[in-house]
Amino acid sequence: MKLTNSTQFIKSVTWNGERIPATNRFPFYLPAVRSLEEVDFHPTITILVGENGMGKSTLLEAVAIAYGFNPEGGTLHFNFSSYDSHSELDRYIRLVKGVKRPTDSFFFRAETFYNVASNIEELDKGPGGGKVIDGFGGRSLHKQSHGESFFAAFLHRFRGNGLYILDEPEAALSPLRQMSMLARIHELIEQGSQFIISTHSPILMAYPGAKILQLTESGIEEVRLEDTSHYTIMKQFFEDKDRLLHHLFQ
Numbered sequence: 001m002k003l004t005n006s007t008q009f010i011k012s013v014t015w016n017g018e019r020i021p022a023t024n025r026f027p028f029y030l031p032a033v034r035s036l037e038e039v040d041f042h043p044t045i046t047i048l049v050g051e052n053g054m055g056k057s058t059l060l061e062a063v064a065i066a067y068g069f070n071p072e073g074g075t076l077h078f079n080f081s082s083y084d085s086h087s088e089l090d091r092y093i094r095l096v097k098g099v100k101r102p103t104d105s106f107f108f109r110a111e112t113f114y115n116v117a118s119n120i121e122e123l124d125k126g127p128g129g130g131k132v133i134d135g136f137g138g139r140s141l142h143k144q145s146h147g148e149s150f151f152a153a154f155l156h157r158f159r160g161n162g163l164y165i166l167d168e169p170e171a172a173l174s175p176l177r178q179m180s181m182l183a184r185i186h187e188l189i190e191q192g193s194q195f196i197i198s199t200h201s202p203i204l205m206a207y208p209g210a211k212i213l214q215l216t217e218s219g220i221e222e223v224r225l226e227d228t229s230h231y232t233i234m235k236q237f238f239e240d241k242d243r244l245l246h247h248l249f250q
Helices: 056-067 110-124 132-136 146-157 175-190 229-239 241-248
Strands: 010-015 038-040 045-050 093-097 104-109 162-167 194-198 211-216 219-223
Touching: 010 056, 045 056, 056 093, 056 104, 056 162, 056 194, 104 110, 104 146, 110 132, 110 146, 132 146, 146 175, 175 194, 229 241
Parallel strands: 045 194, 045 211, 104 162, 162 194
Antiparallel strands: 010 038, 010 093, 211 219
Protein backbone atom coordinates (compact mmCIF):
# COMPACT_ATOMS: atom_id res chain seq x y z
CA MET A 1 0.00 0.00 0.00
CA LYS A 2 1.41 3.38 -0.98
CA LEU A 3 2.15 6.00 1.62
CA THR A 4 0.01 9.09 1.99
CA ASN A 5 0.86 12.56 3.26
CA SER A 6 -0.33 11.53 6.72
CA THR A 7 1.77 8.38 6.93
CA GLN A 8 5.07 9.20 5.22
CA PHE A 9 8.15 8.74 7.38
CA ILE A 10 9.93 12.05 6.65
CA LYS A 11 7.73 14.97 5.62
CA SER A 12 10.24 17.81 5.35
CA VAL A 13 13.57 19.28 6.40
CA THR A 14 14.17 22.80 7.69
CA TRP A 15 16.60 24.75 9.87
CA ASN A 16 16.43 23.86 13.57
CA GLY A 17 16.78 27.43 14.85
CA GLU A 18 20.46 27.36 15.78
CA ARG A 19 22.66 30.16 14.58
CA ILE A 20 24.10 29.21 11.19
CA PRO A 21 27.92 29.39 10.91
CA ALA A 22 29.62 31.87 8.61
CA THR A 23 28.65 31.24 5.01
CA ASN A 24 32.28 31.02 3.89
CA ARG A 25 32.47 27.58 5.54
CA PHE A 26 31.53 24.34 3.81
CA PRO A 27 28.73 23.43 3.27
CA PHE A 28 27.05 26.71 4.24
CA TYR A 29 28.26 28.58 1.15
CA LEU A 30 26.48 26.14 -1.18
CA PRO A 31 23.51 27.84 -2.89
CA ALA A 32 21.12 25.00 -1.99
CA VAL A 33 22.12 25.26 1.66
CA ARG A 34 22.05 29.07 1.77
CA SER A 35 18.54 29.10 0.32
CA LEU A 36 17.26 26.22 2.47
CA GLU A 37 14.05 27.20 4.23
CA GLU A 38 11.84 24.14 4.14
CA VAL A 39 12.08 21.26 1.71
CA ASP A 40 8.99 19.06 1.49
CA PHE A 41 9.47 15.43 0.56
CA HIS A 42 7.06 13.37 -1.50
CA PRO A 43 5.20 10.61 0.38
CA THR A 44 6.76 7.94 -1.82
CA ILE A 45 9.75 9.19 -3.82
CA THR A 46 11.78 12.40 -3.90
CA ILE A 47 14.75 12.72 -6.23
CA LEU A 48 17.56 15.28 -5.80
CA VAL A 49 19.37 16.22 -9.00
CA GLY A 50 21.98 18.77 -10.03
CA GLU A 51 25.50 19.24 -11.26
CA ASN A 52 28.52 18.11 -9.27
CA GLY A 53 29.22 20.39 -6.34
CA MET A 54 25.67 21.68 -5.93
CA GLY A 55 25.18 19.87 -2.59
CA LYS A 56 22.91 16.91 -3.43
CA SER A 57 24.91 14.35 -1.49
CA THR A 58 25.63 16.83 1.31
CA LEU A 59 21.95 17.54 1.87
CA LEU A 60 21.01 13.87 1.57
CA GLU A 61 23.77 12.92 4.02
CA ALA A 62 22.58 15.50 6.55
CA VAL A 63 19.01 14.19 6.34
CA ALA A 64 20.21 10.62 6.85
CA ILE A 65 22.43 11.47 9.83
CA ALA A 66 19.70 13.61 11.41
CA TYR A 67 17.38 10.60 11.16
CA GLY A 68 19.92 8.44 12.96
CA PHE A 69 21.86 6.65 10.23
CA ASN A 70 25.60 6.06 10.30
CA PRO A 71 27.35 8.65 8.05
CA GLU A 72 28.89 5.89 5.90
CA GLY A 73 25.60 4.08 5.40
CA GLY A 74 23.85 0.89 6.39
CA THR A 75 20.87 0.35 8.65
CA LEU A 76 20.08 2.35 11.78
CA HIS A 77 22.02 -0.30 13.72
CA PHE A 78 25.31 0.14 11.85
CA ASN A 79 27.86 1.95 13.99
CA PHE A 80 31.34 2.13 12.47
CA SER A 81 33.65 4.77 11.03
CA SER A 82 36.32 4.28 8.37
CA TYR A 83 36.95 7.96 7.73
CA ASP A 84 35.15 10.93 9.26
CA SER A 85 34.39 13.08 6.22
CA HIS A 86 30.76 14.15 6.63
CA SER A 87 29.79 17.80 6.99
CA GLU A 88 28.22 19.36 10.08
CA LEU A 89 25.00 20.31 8.30
CA ASP A 90 23.02 17.68 10.21
CA ARG A 91 23.55 19.69 13.42
CA TYR A 92 21.60 22.63 12.00
CA ILE A 93 18.59 20.97 10.41
CA ARG A 94 15.35 19.56 11.78
CA LEU A 95 13.32 16.75 10.25
CA VAL A 96 9.54 16.82 10.36
CA LYS A 97 8.59 13.16 10.70
CA GLY A 98 5.32 11.39 10.11
CA VAL A 99 3.38 9.63 12.83
CA LYS A 100 4.30 6.15 11.67
CA ARG A 101 7.78 4.64 11.83
CA PRO A 102 9.26 2.37 9.19
CA THR A 103 9.85 -1.28 9.99
CA ASP A 104 12.88 -1.32 7.67
CA SER A 105 15.48 1.31 6.81
CA PHE A 106 18.73 1.74 4.91
CA PHE A 107 21.09 4.57 3.98
CA PHE A 108 22.88 3.57 0.77
CA ARG A 109 25.98 5.51 -0.27
CA ALA A 110 27.73 4.41 -3.46
CA GLU A 111 31.09 5.86 -2.40
CA THR A 112 31.18 4.09 0.99
CA PHE A 113 29.33 0.86 0.24
CA TYR A 114 32.68 -0.96 0.21
CA ASN A 115 33.11 0.09 3.86
CA VAL A 116 29.64 -1.22 4.71
CA ALA A 117 30.51 -4.55 3.06
CA SER A 118 33.75 -4.72 5.06
CA ASN A 119 31.91 -3.98 8.29
CA ILE A 120 29.43 -6.78 7.54
CA GLU A 121 32.33 -9.22 7.21
CA GLU A 122 33.80 -8.05 10.52
CA LEU A 123 30.44 -8.45 12.27
CA ASP A 124 30.00 -11.94 10.86
CA LYS A 125 33.37 -13.07 12.22
CA GLY A 126 31.96 -12.87 15.74
CA PRO A 127 30.13 -15.64 17.58
CA GLY A 128 26.39 -16.00 17.30
CA GLY A 129 23.66 -17.46 15.17
CA GLY A 130 22.49 -15.71 12.01
CA LYS A 131 24.92 -13.77 9.85
CA VAL A 132 24.36 -10.20 8.68
CA ILE A 133 25.28 -11.19 5.14
CA ASP A 134 22.25 -13.53 5.04
CA GLY A 135 20.11 -10.41 4.73
CA PHE A 136 22.03 -9.47 1.57
CA GLY A 137 21.54 -12.78 -0.21
CA GLY A 138 24.07 -14.85 1.73
CA ARG A 139 27.03 -14.23 -0.60
CA SER A 140 29.98 -12.02 0.37
CA LEU A 141 29.56 -8.57 -1.15
CA HIS A 142 33.32 -8.44 -1.73
CA LYS A 143 33.11 -11.57 -3.89
CA GLN A 144 30.69 -9.97 -6.33
CA SER A 145 31.18 -7.27 -8.91
CA HIS A 146 30.51 -3.72 -7.79
CA GLY A 147 27.17 -3.68 -9.59
CA GLU A 148 26.15 -7.12 -8.33
CA SER A 149 26.82 -6.16 -4.72
CA PHE A 150 24.81 -2.96 -5.13
CA PHE A 151 21.88 -4.85 -6.58
CA ALA A 152 22.09 -7.53 -3.89
CA ALA A 153 21.33 -4.84 -1.31
CA PHE A 154 18.35 -3.50 -3.27
CA LEU A 155 16.98 -6.97 -4.01
CA HIS A 156 17.54 -8.79 -0.72
CA ARG A 157 18.13 -6.29 2.07
CA PHE A 158 15.32 -3.85 1.28
CA ARG A 159 12.18 -5.48 2.68
CA GLY A 160 9.35 -2.99 2.30
CA ASN A 161 7.52 -0.61 4.64
CA GLY A 162 10.89 1.09 4.80
CA LEU A 163 12.69 4.39 4.61
CA TYR A 164 15.42 4.20 1.98
CA ILE A 165 17.85 7.07 1.48
CA LEU A 166 20.06 6.43 -1.55
CA ASP A 167 23.07 8.46 -2.69
CA GLU A 168 23.88 7.87 -6.38
CA PRO A 169 22.78 4.20 -6.33
CA GLU A 170 23.20 3.99 -10.11
CA ALA A 171 27.00 4.44 -9.87
CA ALA A 172 27.83 0.78 -10.62
CA LEU A 173 24.68 -0.20 -12.48
CA SER A 174 24.28 -0.68 -16.22
CA PRO A 175 21.28 1.00 -17.90
CA LEU A 176 19.48 -2.37 -17.88
CA ARG A 177 20.12 -2.79 -14.16
CA GLN A 178 18.94 0.77 -13.56
CA MET A 179 15.63 -0.16 -15.18
CA SER A 180 15.51 -3.26 -12.99
CA MET A 181 16.09 -1.01 -10.03
CA LEU A 182 13.12 1.13 -11.10
CA ALA A 183 10.98 -2.01 -10.98
CA ARG A 184 12.36 -2.86 -7.52
CA ILE A 185 11.66 0.67 -6.27
CA HIS A 186 8.08 0.31 -7.52
CA GLU A 187 7.66 -2.99 -5.67
CA LEU A 188 8.91 -1.43 -2.45
CA ILE A 189 6.71 1.66 -2.83
CA GLU A 190 3.72 -0.64 -3.29
CA GLN A 191 4.77 -2.19 0.03
CA GLY A 192 4.59 1.16 1.83
CA SER A 193 8.13 2.46 1.42
CA GLN A 194 9.48 6.00 1.03
CA PHE A 195 12.57 6.84 -1.03
CA ILE A 196 14.79 9.93 -1.01
CA ILE A 197 17.38 9.59 -3.77
CA SER A 198 20.28 11.66 -5.06
CA THR A 199 21.11 10.69 -8.64
CA HIS A 200 22.53 11.65 -12.03
CA SER A 201 20.46 8.97 -13.79
CA PRO A 202 17.60 10.15 -16.03
CA ILE A 203 16.34 6.56 -15.87
CA LEU A 204 15.77 6.75 -12.11
CA MET A 205 14.39 10.28 -12.45
CA ALA A 206 11.72 8.87 -14.77
CA TYR A 207 9.83 7.09 -11.98
CA PRO A 208 6.16 8.11 -12.52
CA GLY A 209 5.01 10.81 -10.12
CA ALA A 210 8.42 11.34 -8.53
CA LYS A 211 9.06 14.74 -6.99
CA ILE A 212 12.25 16.03 -8.63
CA LEU A 213 14.16 18.75 -6.79
CA GLN A 214 16.93 20.36 -8.83
CA LEU A 215 19.82 22.02 -7.01
CA THR A 216 21.44 24.87 -8.92
CA GLU A 217 23.34 28.11 -8.30
CA SER A 218 19.94 29.66 -7.62
CA GLY A 219 18.96 27.21 -4.90
CA ILE A 220 16.40 24.38 -4.93
CA GLU A 221 13.41 24.18 -7.27
CA GLU A 222 10.93 21.49 -8.21
CA VAL A 223 11.14 20.55 -11.90
CA ARG A 224 9.82 18.05 -14.40
CA LEU A 225 12.09 15.30 -15.72
CA GLU A 226 12.14 17.03 -19.12
CA ASP A 227 13.41 20.24 -17.52
CA THR A 228 16.44 18.69 -15.83
CA SER A 229 19.84 19.38 -17.37
CA HIS A 230 20.54 15.63 -17.34
CA TYR A 231 17.56 14.83 -19.54
CA THR A 232 18.20 17.78 -21.87
CA ILE A 233 21.86 16.92 -22.44
CA MET A 234 21.22 13.23 -23.05
CA LYS A 235 18.35 14.03 -25.40
CA GLN A 236 20.53 16.44 -27.40
CA PHE A 237 23.34 13.92 -27.52
CA PHE A 238 21.31 11.03 -28.88
CA GLU A 239 19.21 13.12 -31.27
CA ASP A 240 22.27 14.75 -32.92
CA LYS A 241 25.42 13.21 -31.46
CA ASP A 242 27.58 13.95 -34.50
CA ARG A 243 26.91 17.68 -34.28
CA LEU A 244 27.45 17.73 -30.53
CA LEU A 245 30.68 15.75 -30.79
CA HIS A 246 31.87 18.09 -33.54
CA HIS A 247 31.48 21.08 -31.22
CA LEU A 248 33.06 19.23 -28.28
CA PHE A 249 36.17 18.32 -30.24
CA GLN A 250 36.79 21.76 -31.75
